[in-house]
Amino acid sequence: GQNIDQPTEMTATEGAIVQINCTYQTSGFNGLFWYQQHAGEAPTFLSYNVLDGLEEKGRFSSFLSRSKGYSYLLLKELQMKDSASYLCAVTIPQGGKLIFGQGTELSVKP
Amino acid sequence: DSGVTQTPKHLITATGQRVTLRCSPRSGDLSVYWYQQSLDQGLQFLIQYYNGEERAKGNILERFSAQQFPDLHSELNLSSLELGDSALYFCASSPSPGTSDEQYFGPGTRLTVT
Numbered sequence: 001g002q003n004i005d006q007p008t009e010m011t012a013t014e015g016a017i018v019q020i021n022c023t024y025q026t027s028g029f030n031g032l033f034w035y036q037q038h039a040g041e042a043p044t045f046l047s048y049n050v051l052d053g054l055e056e057k058g059r060f061s062s063f064l065s066r067s068k069g070y071s072y073l074l075l076k077e078l079q080m081k082d083s084a085s086y087l088c089a090v091t092i093p094q095g096g097k098l099i100f101g102q103g104t105e106l107s108v109k110p
Numbered sequence: 111d112s113g114v115t116q117t118p119k120h121l122i123t124a125t126g127q128r129v130t131l132r133c134s135p136r137s138g139d140l141s142v143y144w145y146q147q148s149l150d151q152g153l154q155f156l157i158q159y160y161n162g163e164e165r166a167k168g169n170i171l172e173r174f175s176a177q178q179f180p181d182l183h184s185e186l187n188l189s190s191l192e193l194g195d196s197a198l199y200f201c202a203s204s205p206s207p208g209t210s211d212e213q214y215f216g217p218g219t220r221l222t223v224t
Binding site for chain 1: 112114141143145152153154155158165166168198200204206207208209210211212213214215216217218220
């Protein structure tokens with residue numbers, strides 16, 4: 001079976017740093033994606049990790065540990081517009097489908 | 111704007127009816143994916159096509175079917191609709207069927223079954 005776990009909700013303060021964790025147990029693993037989704041809108045790509053380690057992209061960084069089945073998304077210098085759902089998704093060797101976690105609803109407060 | 115288009119944006123229909131959702135992928139993308147997003151289930155993969163051929167299937171109900179046409183647009187057909195089919199349906203596209211490609215999502219079709 002496929003299981004991807006993320007916290008349901010998180011709250012953080014504008015200007016702060018927040019880390020959103022994701023753990024996965026899947027039958028096979030190719031890579032891990034993070035997407036951002038504002039309510040009622042399409043998910044948009046944030047990052048992709050296939051090897052262990054940290055990928056940095058501006059205010060966003062993503063980390064992967066394949067041996068631990070663990071990833072996190074780090075958001076720095078939080079802005080109000082970062083309030084959204086953050087989706088962790090895994091790809092497995094069978095085709096290109098994304099297997100999504102339930103998403104973490106992040107609220108950024110002033 | 112991802113370059114993926116979906117029509118219609120909203121659809122309201124009654125139980126037992128049949129609807130067709132349409133998706134045009136980004137220019138140059140050969141792979142199309144359909145996902146269903148409901149409040150209690152999150153984003154669930156339904157089906158993938160690559161260059162007209164079915165590539166992978168998720169937990170897609172037998173009442174649902176899809177196809178990809180020679181011009182690469184795709185349609186998702188939902189029949190004998192039930193209240194539980196109410197959801198956001200997203201189409202995504204990528205250049206190839208590979209597992210490392212970023213998928214670009216369309217704006218979605220919100221289906222309400224009454």
